[in-house]
Amino acid sequence: MRAVVFERYGEPAEVRDVADPVPSLDGVVVRVEATGLCRSDWHGWMGHDPDVVLPHVPGHELAGVLEAVGDRVARWRPGDRVTVPFVCACGSCGACAEGDQQVCERQTQPGFTHWGSFAQYVALEHADVNLVAVPEEMSFVTAAGLGCRFATAFRAVVAQGRVAPGQWVAVHGCGGVGLSAVMIAAASGARVVAVDISPDALDLARKFGAAECVDASTAGDVAEAVRELSGGGAHVSLDALGSPATCAASVGGLRRRGRHIQVGLLPSAAGDPVVPMSRVIALELELLGSHGMPAHAYAPMLELVRAGAVRPDLLVTSTIPLSEAPAALAAMGAAPGAGVTVVEPQR
Numbered sequence: 001m002r003a004v005v006f007e008r009y010g011e012p013a014e015v016r017d018v019a020d021p022v023p024s025l026d027g028v029v030v031r032v033e034a035t036g037l038c039r040s041d042w043h044g045w046m047g048h049d050p051d052v053v054l055p056h057v058p059g060h061e062l063a064g065v066l067e068a069v070g071d072r073v074a075r076w077r078p079g080d081r082v083t084v085p086f087v088c089a090c091g092s093c094g095a096c097a098e099g100d101q102q103v104c105e106r107q108t109q110p111g112f113t114h115w116g117s118f119a120q121y122v123a124l125e126h127a128d129v130n131l132v133a134v135p136e137e138m139s140f141v142t143a144a145g146l147g148c149r150f151a152t153a154f155r156a157v158v159a160q161g162r163v164a165p166g167q168w169v170a171v172h173g174c175g176g177v178g179l180s181a182v183m184i185a186a187a188s189g190a191r192v193v194a195v196d197i198s199p200d201a202l203d204l205a206r207k208f209g210a211a212e213c214v215d216a217s218t219a220g221d222v223a224e225a226v227r228e229l230s231g232g233g234a235h236v237s238l239d240a241l242g243s244p245a246t247c248a249a250s251v252g253g254l255r256r257r258g259r260h261i262q263v264g265l266l267p268s269a270a271g272d273p274v275v276p277m278s279r280v281i282a283l284e285l286e287l288l289g290s291h292g293m294p295a296h297a298y299a300p301m302l303e304l305v306r307a308g309a310v311r312p313d314l315l316v317t318s319t320i321p322l323s324e325a326p327a328a329l330a331a332m333g334a335a336p337g338a339g340v341t342v343v344e345p346q347r
C-alpha cells in the first residue's frame with residue numbers, strides 16, 4: 001500500500017510503498033477513505049509525542065470501509081462503514097470497566113502508538129470496543145473528523161463542561177476542535193465568546209454560532225475582554241489550542257465557580273503551563289481535562305449531526321490526495337489556518 005512515512009522528526013515525510021497491514025485477532029484493517037489533518041499529527045511529526053517510534057506513519061482521524069476482520073471480532077464484517085475514536089481502548093482494564101474508555105490504561109492510538117491512517121489501509125485494535133458505524137447518509141470526509149476534533153469538543157462541552165442553555169462559553173483557539181466546540185456550545189443554547197489571533201478563524205466562529213469574538217492579537221488582556229463580553233466571566237471556558245498563554249487566559253476569563261476544560265494538547269517540550277491556582281481557590285473554579293470520547297458515547301453526537309443542529313461537514317475547507325499530505329503536515333505548524341484539511345488516500 002501507499003503511505004506517508006517519516007524517518008526523522010521534523011524532516012519531510014514522503015509517500016512510499018510499504019507492506020499492507022494485517023488484522024490482529026481482536027482487530028481490523030480499514031480501507032481509509034478519508035483522514036483529517038490535525039495539529040496532533042504535526043506534534044507527532046515534530047517529535048513532541050513520546051509514543052511515536054520511527055519510521056512512522058501519522059494519521060488518527062479516519063473513516064473508511066472494513067477490509068479485513070480478525071477471527072475474534074464479533075460485531076463487524078468486511079464492507080462495514082466505520083470510524084473510530086482516536087483513543088482505542090483495550091476493553092478490559094479498570095477504566096474501561098467504568099465506561100471511561102477515553103482514558104483506557106492500555107490504549108492504542110493510530111498514528112501515535114502504531115502506524116496511522118495517512119495510508120491506504122490502517123490496522124485498528126479491539127474493534128468490538130472501538131468501532132463506530134458511519135451512517136449511510138454521512139460522507140467519509142465528514143465522518144473522518146468525528147473521532148478527534150468533533151468528539152473531543154462534544155465531550156468537553158457537554159460531558160465535562162456540563163453546559164446549560166443561556167450560559168457563557170469561551171473558546172480559546174478556533175482551529176478544528178475550537179470551531180467544533182463553538183458549534184456544539186451554540187447548539188446547546190450557550191452564548192459563545194470565540195478567541196483567536198486569526199480574523200479568518202473568528203469569521204468562521206461567528207458563522208458557526210459565536211455571539212462575540214476576541215482578536216487575541218490586538219485585545220491586550222484577553223481574559224479581561226472575555227469577562228467584559230460575558231458580563232463577569234464565562235461559566236465554561238475551553239483551551240482548545242493548548243499553550244501556556246491560552247490556558248492562562250481561559251482560567252482568567254472564568255466567573256465564580258466556572259469550569260476550565262483543557263482540550264488542546266500541551267506538548268511536554270514546552271513545559272507545564274503556569275495556572276493561577278490562587279484564583280482557582282478564591283473563585284472555586286473547576287479545572288478539567290478532556291481526552292476524546294469513547295465509542296459507546298457517540299449516539300447523541302451522531303443524532304445532533306443527523307438532525308442538522310451541528311454541521312461538522314462545514315469545518316472541512318479542503319480535501320487533498322495522499323501525495324499532498326507531507327507538505328500539508330509540515331505547513332500545520334507555521335500556519336494552522338482556518339478550517340480543516342482532509343486527506344483522501346484512495347485518490
Ligand SMILES: [Zn+2]
Nearest residue numbers: 038040148149
Ligand atoms: Zn486529531
Ligand SMILES: [Zn+2]
Nearest residue numbers: 090093096104
Ligand atoms: Zn482499557
